[in-house]
Amino acid sequence: MTTTTPIRPTVPPPAAGPGQPEPGRWRRLLPKPEFLTLSVVTLIIAYLAIVPLYYLFWGTFFDATGLTFDGFRRAYGNDQIFSLVGNSLWFAAGSAIVSLVFGTALAYLNVRTDVPFKALFFAASIIPLVIPGILYTIAWILLGSPDIGLINHYLEPVLGRAVIDVFSIWGMIWVEGLQLSPIVFLLMVASFRAMDPSLEESALMSGASRWTVFRKITLPLARPAIVAAILIMVVRSLESFEVPALLGLQNGIYVFTSRIYFVLRDYPPDLSAAGALAIGLLLIAIIGVVISNVAGRASKNFQTVTGKGFRPRPMDLGRWRPVVGVLIIGYFLLTVVAPLLVLLYTSLLRFYAPPSANTFATMTLDNYRQLINTPVALTAAKNSLILGLSSATLVMALMAVAAWIVVRSKIRGRKVLDALAFLPLVIPGLVMGLALSFVYLRSPIPIYGTLFILLISYCTRYLPYGMRYAVTSMQQISNELEESALVNGASWWQTFRRVLLPLLMPGLIAGWIYILVVSFRELSSSILLYSPGNEVLSILIFEQFENGQFTVLSALGVVMVLTLVVLVTVAYKLGAKVGLKQD
């Protein structure tokens, strides 16, 4: 027992709780940044995905008198319903087949043979995706209308008057099929790229002719992809609005989408009937998606990707090469060059007339000048840009967090969030527009009639695409990167901000670009939600079409296509710099 030990100052016992310096008491009451971020993101996604559907059902089944099926009766209980369903199915099946034939043939030639001009070929196959649907349809009206169509004009001396009528069901099928073929092209390219070429080569070595190889080996092996493609195309053509509205309404050929639009233009607009039709369409879309999912799962037997690396070797076309080359050039002249040229031509005229010495002599840039002097055109461009940029940014920001929840966290119910984010995929654009108008017509928030409602619509529609890009990106980042940050003491927010976000950036940028480009084409949901002053470019074109202003609209179209081409090229270069592969 010593007496000379210095007296140590006593340390006050640590405060109750974690052995950290005690934060200000007010801080403890605030939720952690992690919790805040996750719950806000989840709530927004749930709100965007569910609320429109809820109001759609509510607005269809309930009116001033309570629960009613009157809307359904008015929509379906007339003798036009059979032609409606018949036309819709015929239209969907026809365009699916057209796009399938063209898309598959082009994909096969591009990936599996040594067809000439491959790079050009690939770019040209994608162009119809960049051209807004409404412009493409109008271009085909200029080409194939029985009265003013250029093709009819040139064929008249040989085959008589009005050989082609683009305002028929066949015309609708043709134009929609052409618009969908780039999507089939991309799907089938992926499938053919993954196919082991030695499966075809061994058939050749066994003595089979090229055609037999294609028929007995390639097609059966590609069947899963083909079935999936058919289903997706059927669903998409059922949801299509531009083609049925511009080409079908003229001669009273109705499909679901154009009928909804027609019903809404009545005065007073029959909202519950429109809602009833919309729900019908929604059901068909859901059935289609379910079937294609089931078909996709059943095709696992035909695994053609064995995991062993191989070099895809293109087949020699031999003496067929020039023939195929010519056929392909012909295809592009007809489906890409002709529509664009006719738009360009029309944009330079004061009033539309088939080409002659006179028209060429009187070509003018007046339409373009008029565009610059039209305030509504500039507003529309501004609106399109604002909406595109904001929806892309908002969606990708939301999806970055949502992807973390779905892929990385162990939070219960994250599968539900995944499903919610993909829900808008089944909702046809027109139905979405209708549902949102239901929501905000009744809601106290003064959003209806502003740009904001369009923003909500865009964000909702593009949730699935953003999710796909974000999730794919997140899955490629190893767990360990996050875990090592945590082990080194970083908080959730710090890890997210400093480790995950930078690594996710390439995928997020890819998604951002995609949404921006696709948003420019958007028409089907905007058409029910816009109001004067809040038009976007595609709506403006639609309005001008209804007013018969072909020449000005062509000028606007040319400007739009050029802008999109520039955007896509910039995006591609940017993507290449950030290390993206071509999507």
Add this chain to the structure above:
Amino acid sequence: MLEVQSLVKSFDGERRKRRRGQKTGGDDAPARVFAVNNVSFTVEPGELFTLLGPSGCGKSTTLRSIAGLEHPDSGTVSVAGRVLFAAGDGVAKRVNVPANSRGLGMVFQSYAIWPHMTVFENVAFPLRVQSRAQRPGKREITERVDRVLETMELLPYADRHATKLSGGQQQRLALARAIVIEPSLLLLDEPLSNLDAKLRESLRFELKRLQRELGITSIYVTHDQIEALSLSSNIAVMRAGEVVQLGKPRDIYENPQNKFVAEFIGTSNFIDGTVAARNGDRYVVETRDGRLVLDSGANMPIGSEVVVSIRPEAVMLHTARPVGAENVWEGAVTTRAFLGDAVDHVVAVGKRDIRARCLPHISHAPGTLVYMQMDPTKLALVPVD
């Protein structure tokens, strides 16, 4: 049976690089990449001829050119006197028989079994796609397919879907399909590389037995030297598109004509030195660590720089200096490794390491002083390249 002459296949190297976004070499960079550079060989009927070499040496391209799946720039390919391909400056008439008319059988590296058909349908396919005039009747097809399936021991699986077979069975199926048309030539593109080691060994013997029994002339492509040595009647060792040595397996192994072949086939110790004296085929080579006496058919003048190669299994280790033996060097064991069927020793001689492989009962601990004896007949002279 097969005659390949002066086969050349090249690619535009610069254009490829540009397409891939790689840096191109500017004006001085070589414009063309030769995948196959003037390859010639002859194969007698009934032989199994192997093209052996590392990845990218052009062996697969050569095989595929014989099959008709690649289009060479120039050269000739003829099977049993029938010209299948002829192109280039010295050729009178250009010929290119399409792949599906050449009547050759081919086994692919990935087997290329069609997953949407049964075992029977896979093998029947080559018979069914023949032109109407030549196609055998249904009964004959069934007979021939069953016969082949029985040879391959696949008859019990005839109605099974092709994907439900094991790796070894799929390989046999690929072989069955290739021989059902009774081709004059069978082409095999690394058929065993997708199998695990044990299966590879057993199938190797089976392949050899089958080929001898059926007597089909075969061209075999592989990078595995053990396969090449055990299966072949003749081997062509290839590197960078050229045949660097052609000969019987034992010849290639014991008398490599250059360093590449010596290194690629088996392992080798390389000792550099100068030719000090020469008496006909007997050479005396002075090296940094001692003198070596050896027999060689190479023609090296006195004073030339050479490399002597000796296989590890030809180096014998003794603890006492052997009496009356040539090429005895003294050294110390630095490392020892027990391999099960052999013991590898690394012996340090001066600053040099020599690998010696001994039978399993011979084992010298590291640090032991040993005497290495190298049999003059087992030493090979390779040119310095």
